[in-house]
Amino acid sequence: MSDSDEDNDANLPSRDECEKRCQKFATVTGTDTALAMFYLQDRDWDLERALNAFFGGSSQDSTDASSKPVEEETPSQSDVVSDSEPHRFRLLSWNIDGLDDSNLKSRTKGVCDIINRDNPHMVFLQEVIPKSLKLIEKLCPQYQAIPGGRDDYFTAVLLKSGSVEFESSNIVQFFSSLMERNLLGVKCKIKGVPFLVMTSHLESCKEHSRERINQLKKAFSLMAKAGDDRSVIFGGDLNLRDPELDKAGGLPEGVLDLWEITGKRPEAKFTWDLQRNDNLEWNMKFRPRCRFDRLYLRHSKLKPAIKPVYFELVGIERLTSCQRFPSDHWGILTHFDILDRVDK
The missing domain is CATH 1.10.8 (Helicase, Ruva Protein; domain 3)
Known part of the structure; x- marks a missing residue:
């Protein structure tokens, strides 16, 4: 040998x-x-x-x-x-925990490393702060960043230059939110396919369930009203519990849960998992596992243009720089096929 x-x-x-x-x-x-x-x-x-x-x-x-x-x-x-994958695009959604000051630079750099490695065409971010956004723009220069308002912490959408054509954006305020939460919407084209994409960080904490349900219903309503020619994706850190979805009336007709329709893989279910992720100090004996982060799809009403094919978690490895994870949430990365290009 x-x-x-x-x-x-x-x-x-x-x-x-x-x-x-x-x-x-x-x-x-x-x-x-x-x-x-x-x-x-x-x-x-x-x-x-x-x-x-x-x-x-x-x-x-x-x-x-x-x-x-x-x-x-x-x-x-x-x-x-x-474009080595003309038929494929990827969407990453992640609460990057910018409100945690500890190791913020190292953790944000870890987020950027994963973005650059996995090469998503679009990124939904929650809990972004001005300092972390500045670093993201520096380390991920191939992306156009669209922040979702506010001066302290906010959501943002990143669009990959050359693959995604930006059209317009708007912010929908949740006026009854005690946490000043909102919804960021972006109209764009991904490899020529028209989209409306929306991200939000819905009201936090168990005691604000009613407000969170109202915000979710508003987002579903916006999905339904989107142009017939557009594929619609909504998601982010929704802080959602399954009984709350039931109270909201369940998924509207035509709206699909991307984790569910890609196989309900158990290893990709829990995105806020305190049994595996120890970034957050937790002194209670019971360590919860929750599917707070979700993505929903409404196909174009004219003709389905995309097909979800895979759903996975990212950010599940410790950073060598600080021995912490990039965030207390795992990121969710979804892979799609563009239907009219699959066989080309």
């Missing part, structure tokens, strides 16, 4: 980890572990690269131009690199 072979073997994940990645690939793609092994072995067991290659419709990796020698590039390859 050569030295290089020994080095490669040393860098392989453990057997248990390889099996875990095979199972995850098979679950996400709806295939089997044999095909998973084929894709993963060719990509050094990098699950993200393997999934990108599969959904790109090719067994060859098409994700990263920097891994190819410059002299091998051709004009046609350069065109592919500019």
Whole structure:
């Protein structure tokens, strides 16, 4: 065995980890572990690269131009690199806990690292403060930031330049909110598909359930009233409990819960999970796990233009800089196919 072979073997994940990645690939793609092994072995067991290659419709990796020698590039390859996944877009939503001053710079940098790594076309952020927004704009210059009002803490939408065309934005005030919460709406086109996207940080705390329900109903009403030609996505840190959704009348006709319709994967359910995330000091014996962060979809009324294919959590690894997580919430990352481009 050569030295290089020994080095490669040393860098392989453990057997248990390889099996875990095979199972995850098979679950996400709806295939089997044999095909998973084929894709993963060719990509050094990098699950993200393997999934990108599969959904790109090719067994060859098409994700990263920097891994190819410059002299091998051709004009046609350069065109592919500019959008290696013409059929795919990603949306990330995350409460980044800007109100926690501890390790704010390190944690915000960790958020930016994940944004740059996962390359979402659009980002919903909650609990942004001016200091963290300034850092995000510096470290993620490829995104246009649209803040959602207020001077202390607020929501924001990030749109990836070159892939998302901004049209307009507006802020809907929740006038009965004791916390001055609102809803930020943005009209845009993602790879030519018209969207209305909306994010909010709904009223916090159990005792403000009635106000939170009213805010949720208002958001659902706005989804229903959106233009027939637009796909509508609403979500964020909704602080929502399942009984509250029932009290709001349940999901309106035509509105889909993205976690549910992508398989209800239990490992991606709880976004505020104090059993796994210890950023927040919690002195009580019972440590709650809640699905506070949610995303909802209303298809274009003319013709469905997108298909949700995968829902996952991000930000679940500790930062080496401070040994904390980027936020006390996990982020939620959803992958979509653009239907008229899937077979192209």
